[in-house]
Amino acid sequence: MTSNKIFTAWFTSESDGVDHAVTDEEFTEHRPEPEAVCGALVALGPLESSPGPRCPRCVAFLAARMTLRDLDRRFELYEHRRSEWWGRLLRRCRLLSTASEIL
Structure with a gap:
């Protein structure tokens, strides 16, 4: 995954x-x-002034951005689990078909 980090x-x-x-x-x-x-x-304003309360929309944007960082990894895990699920289903179908041929 390419790094799309933003520095704020x-x-x-x-x-x-x-x-x-x-x-x-944006600042530069x-x-x-x-x-x-x-x-x-x-x-x-003057940079030596004390900080005020943080903007809730900025905080929400940065939090959402942080959770999207792992999105590709979560999809890979999901696809991996799905392929295991399909593999188990196919194995079960093969076992049932061979069992019906034997009987």
Whole structure:
């Protein structure tokens, strides 16, 4: 699986006083007002100010992003289990067919 990691930093927006997660790429490209992962425009304030409460939409986005990281592995396990299930079913059918031929 290719790595689609995103690197974020939390910045307090002066407009709403909430900390928003901003990707590194977004911060370097749109420095005066970068867009957070939740879609809000962040009016950057002084970086030495104390952090505010974290944006619930940014937190939810990053949590969802973290759970998608293992999605391919979960599908592989599911497919592996399904192939075992089919194998057991085919073996059982073969046993039944050979048993009926013997009788």
